[in-house]
Amino acid sequence: MQGLALTIIGMSVVFIILLLLVYVMKLLSFVVFRFFPEKEEPAAPRVSGGEAEIAAVIAAAYAQMK
Secondary structure, three states, X not given: OHHHHHHHHHHHHHHHHHHHHHHHHHHHHHHHHXXXXXXXXXXXXXXXXXXXXXXXXXXXXXXXXX
């Protein structure tokens, strides 16, 4: 009977510690994002040559492989 009680107590303690760990991590995440928000960098303009340039590159690579 002692072994069963000890097992239940041990598993309960581990479960409670894991729950505390989850909530502490959530709180820490909230605090970090609240006081240190991520700086949004402006998006760099995308330079796209279009489908013709992509087709030319593919054709050049194919011709080089032959």
